[in-house]
Amino acid sequence: MLTIKRLSIDDAKILIDGARARATEIGIPMCIAITDESGTLIAFERMDGGKVTSTVVAQDKAFTAAAARKATHEYNAAAQPGSLAFGIHTEVGGRLSIVGGGLPVIVDGEVVGGIGLSSGTPQQDMDCAQAGIDHFLASI
Amino acid sequence: MLTIKRLSIDDAKILIDGARARATEIGIPMCIAITDESGTLIAFERMDGGKVTSTVVAQDKAFTAAAARKATHEYNAAAQPGSLAFGIHTEVGGRLSIVGGGLPVIVDGEVVGGIGLSSGTPQQDMDCAQAGIDHFLASI
Amino acid sequence: MLTIKRLSIDDAKILIDGARARATEIGIPMCIAITDESGTLIAFERMDGGKVTSTVVAQDKAFTAAAARKATHEYNAAAQPGSLAFGIHTEVGGRLSIVGGGLPVIVDGEVVGGIGLSSGTPQQDMDCAQAGIDHFLASI
């Protein structure tokens, strides 16, 4: 039998709080998704003005980061044309996202969930995702 | 040009608060989804212990209730074998849910969003969805 | 509660009129799709001779332009190999189109819908989509 650590709903809300605060600061209304370590949704928030397409993209970024235990921007770098991982973005029904903005949430070296942001540029999404993680890690 | 009223993220959180309170009262950890009037997700919460399958089912119930402007239990009654609507539950990629627990959110006679609950029996899901709406309507 | 502006069916027909006129002028029978600001279809027309595949592609272009509030040719530029947005074209079930020919319809600085053209070259599709928007804006 394995023992797994997983974000709770309270943890998920802290991650969202941190990401939302940074999104507000930079003036970009975001879609924010938090998944558990299996990639299953725990919490989601679309700030007023967040994009419709981003409701799905944010979830897919969080899913990928958690379930593949890899930041989506790292997948992006690894899956460029010419690489043997090129094409991986169509896998898992197209849900494997290689667009920057998805980060695994890591506690004591273990992936316990994922956070995905979408509605800004990939760089802005990554920035707010990191802010969510920083806020969460500071709280524990 | 049309003018549409739509739930804000703050409205969505009030709906979730009301549904969560009732779910806590009856002791069933629920998945709770809120969509806008087009069926696009605004907010989602999986209470600790909510079912994995319910993360999708709750969203589909809210989507259906808002986008078809009909409670999912009303669809259930209308789509039983022998009815001309029988079979509608496989439409829209299977997202058209006819399982009780999805309710349209109606303000001044207009559908402004949807709420979907899943993890209990359909009756429990319906009960908590209604509690979300009652709490929201009492707040405006 | 939010208040949203959205194209009506009459608006959608004016957009199609403008796009069809230009398509006729350049001699390319087009598929023309109009969505609301959430990406949901309002009106669609396949001119005699429009391509079968384009019935879907035109809808996806209009969906993307409206729901992501961005022209599909701008996504094309942003999602080239080497970019952090590379790979986004498989998202939302592959519906997020980065092929030129989808434009958001913007009134008073707000996205109120989307128009998507398909059957010609991307340049021709973009040209006719813009003609639809020009015709619509001149009418209001």
Place this chain on the structure above:
Amino acid sequence: MLTIKRLSIDDAKILIDGARARATEIGIPMCIAITDESGTLIAFERMDGGKVTSTVVAQDKAFTAAAARKATHEYNAAAQPGSLAFGIHTEVGGRLSIVGGGLPVIVDGEVVGGIGLSSGTPQQDMDCAQAGIDHFLASI
């Protein structure tokens, strides 16, 4: 942070051993799927002669039993025409199986995974799934 118990690959193999032994006894080559408590596949075996369609059906049964924490034959009973849960079998992309043969694996009152069998009659599938669980529980 939550702490979750989950089947290991060694546990999964014991479950398969038990199910395979019973399938051999009744002379029905089976597809046997084991998932973790989130419904993600851990192990799969198609006995020589197992049905092609059953490679998917067995996975969906194990997924449902684990992720919804309910035996698929219990869902079958709950989702008959006339019930408010009627129609649930098309949810989660049609993966929510209500065909007998999927059982949750429960240890100390907690669902730690799921087992799904397919290729026989539902009754035979249920029989072999139970044999897998009996063999596993006897081993711990």
